[in-house]
């Protein structure tokens with residue numbers, strides 16, 4: 001149970017280390033999502049590309065409103081209106097190593113059949129994720145019944161009890177209604193539900209935000225445990241970067257609807273290369289280790305209807321150069337500040353040969 | 366079941382208040398209403414009818430108000446509501462007993478049809494917004510915005526006079542003797558068709574609209590998204606998750622609307638000369654038949670109350686949050 005607390009951020013854990021080892025399971029390619037139509041539509045995602053590999057925990061962080069949840073909804077085709085996918089593809093790589101399928105272009109019934117089996121989701125605000133009029137047992141078993149019609153009712157009930165037990169809820173609670181459970185219990189029920197079919201990918205969108213710190217710890221530790229035993233891949237979304245450093249193998253940082261930096265968790269923590277990542281790290285106290293000065297990021301996230309020209313972060317960036325307000329940097333392997341495997345950065349400091357990388361953002365050998 | 370006990374106490378008090386009001390109101394009438402009524406009928410009332418009037422209005426001076434109240438309850442519990450003088454010497458309870466089944470069968474059934482049909486249509490329209498189904502709404506809204514008596518008259522003009530498919534009025538063919546045979550029941554159904562169709566047409570829009578709006582609200586709830594993400598069949602998501610929650614306000618709406626069913630009945634039974642409770646009430650009013658009026662009001666109050674109890678129970682059954690389990 002104390003996997004998290006005994007490990008330093010950079011120690012090896014799990015079977016797969018995040019530096020490009022595993023095969024991809026889910027590959028998001030150039031995904032763009034708008035809310036609404038016409039001139040004042042919100043560009044919630046702009047050409048986002050992100051790959052989840054087998055067995056890894058991929059952390060996704062960014063300020064509120066940067067499009068983390070939209071990425072989840074878009075990639076799983078659950079976008080509520082007026083959300084529209086304007087471009088991109090989401091490739092799912094089947095377990096048997098066959099051809100990847102594009103979820104966005106999959107026929108409706110094939111999509112329905114693959115849901116929850118391949119990718120299960122714990123949504124943000126799990127408080128309202130349970131149907132208030134049905135018992136929680138029924139809500140777990142109906143997912144099993146939909147995908148494993150050959151199982152008997154008794155088998156499904158047993159499985160539901162087993163799942164509840166797994167997330168630390170008394171199996172006798174199977175016939176409780178959601179309103180009879182506490183917030184933390186509901187959250188666990190959602191996690192149990194997500195694991196019902198042993199999915200290959202588990203997406204967790206801020207699964208612990210509404211909870212107190214003690215409860216958060218417990219649930220996170222449980223998730224880490226379960227992943228080690230069941231071996232699924234996780235996309236873990238939060239705005240708490242210091243939490244990600246502990247549990248994620250790789251981290252991707254999002255800003256204003258795009259990924260600005262990604263790389264191995266420990267490296268990202270010790271060596272942020274994008275000015276925004278650095279700012280984000282400095283706005284959270286580290287969970288342990290030496291205290292560092294907390295500065296936060298001056299200014300506020302941009303309006304997604306009228307994005308600034310060039311790099312959307314340049315108005316807040318202390319290192320902004322003339323080119324930053326003119327052209328959008330691409331997410332590439334950094335060169336200028338020293339190369340590093342598995343690291344991608346979208347910043348002119350790293351792309352422009354002329355630029356001098358500030359020492360705090362450069363690779364220190 | 367603490368909840369149920371609380372509700373039952375509430376209904377008992379409401380029923381008591383209604384019954385007591387029914388006792389008090391005639392006694393509050395100024396002057397001597399009985400004498401003026403007797404004058405109006407110019408000796409056509411028998412002595413027993415006159416006596417029942419005196420008792421009704423509490424002008425039966427031999428008793429104190431308190432004693433009268435107890436007598437009133439005693440009579441009521443024996444089903445004795447006095448003597449009607451429009452149908453003299455038939456007791457009021459008998460007049461009501463003959464009229465009530467007609468109303469309950471016709472209005473009750475058409476209301477249920479309307480609710481079920483409207484809720485189903487509203488579920489589909491709300492689930493699949495932006496399809497041809499949306500076109501149903503303006504049509505039904507049109508029918509509900511036409512005054513009911515006008516709709517009834519047009520239907521009579523078209524389907525009974527112009528194209529004599531259905532009879533223009535009445536509860537059954539007067540040439541038949543009421544009995545449980547196919548001929549009589551067929552005649553009853555034929556006579557009920559036009560009133561039923563017009564009731565459904567004029568009320569279904571409200572049910573469609575409220576269910577549609579609730580569906581739209583519920584569809585954006587997280588648990589519906591979760592149901593979709595789980596890959597459940599579309600039918601399951603639509604009925605088990607969305608409609609199952611959207612229907613809750615419908616049940617309360619149904620309880621509320623029952624009060625209006627009664628006033629709706631009055632117009633419908635007049636337009637179609639239907640031998641129900643509304644028609645009897647109309648005749649009672651015309652004939653200044655106070656005992657009958659009072660009896661009908663009592664029956665109406667109690668039926669609305671009973672219907673509300675049923676709606677309440679259904680709600681408790683449908684929404685676990687209102688249940689207080691130990």
Ligand SMILES: Nc1ncnc2c1ncn2[C@@H]1O[C@H](COP(=O)(O)OP(=O)(O)OP(=O)(O)O)[C@@H](O)[C@H]1O
Nearest residue numbers: 035042044063064065066067068069070081082304
């Ligand atoms: N239905 C909508 N209509 C218009 N804009 C929307 C809608 N939903 C989200 N947005 C916008 O899209 C952007 C991304 O929203 P999203 O919910 O994905 O953010 P997030 O990163 O998950 O934030 P948080 O950390 O607060 O959950 C936000 O700027 C938001 O204003």
Ligand SMILES: [Mg+2]
Nearest residue numbers: 068069070124
């Ligand atoms: Mg979110």
